[in-house]
Amino acid sequence: MIRRATIQDVPAIIDMIRELADYEKSLHEVRVTPEQLESALFAPDPALHAHVAEQDGRLVGYALWFLNFSTWRGTHGIYLEDLYVRPEARGGGHGKALMAELSRICVERGYHRLEWSVLDWNEPSIAFYKSMGAVPMDEWTVYRLTDEPLRRTAGS
Numbered sequence: 001m002i003r004r005a006t007i008q009d010v011p012a013i014i015d016m017i018r019e020l021a022d023y024e025k026s027l028h029e030v031r032v033t034p035e036q037l038e039s040a041l042f043a044p045d046p047a048l049h050a051h052v053a054e055q056d057g058r059l060v061g062y063a064l065w066f067l068n069f070s071t072w073r074g075t076h077g078i079y080l081e082d083l084y085v086r087p088e089a090r091g092g093g094h095g096k097a098l099m100a101e102l103s104r105i106c107v108e109r110g111y112h113r114l115e116w117s118v119l120d121w122n123e124p125s126i127a128f129y130k131s132m133g134a135v136p137m138d139e140w141t142v143y144r145l146t147d148e149p150l151r152r153t154a155g156s
Helices: 007-023 034-042 094-109 123-131 147-154
Strands: 002-004 049-055 058-070 075-085 114-116
Touching: 002 094, 007 034, 007 049, 007 058, 007 075, 049 094, 058 094, 075 094, 094 114
Parallel strands: 075 114
Antiparallel strands: 002 049, 049 058, 058 075
């Protein structure tokens, strides 16, 4: 079952964020606290949204997303920050159901894009996304400012 996340889901989502980061060899970078996630998801006008996959009363997956905007299309879209299904629940259709729900939101709201990033070495995820008809944006490279470079740029 796919549903919008509730405040009671935050601890399980945090656990799965850590599981995803560990899989992506980046657990040392996780700093999010339950309070931060709760505030981002459940503020009066939240900028972050979450859906969860539930099986037998247990959360087995989640999707965290926010709105972006396409100047070329002139509409919002969804940027999928995280999609994760616990290993023991993979193959059960949860990832596809989460993607279907986000796609449904896009269509319902008139958004023209659902976008995300995937690590180049993550072949199982790449195959999963391609099976839905997703195409890589091979000519685009993601850039990021964090930590000291971010502070230095802010001070210039």
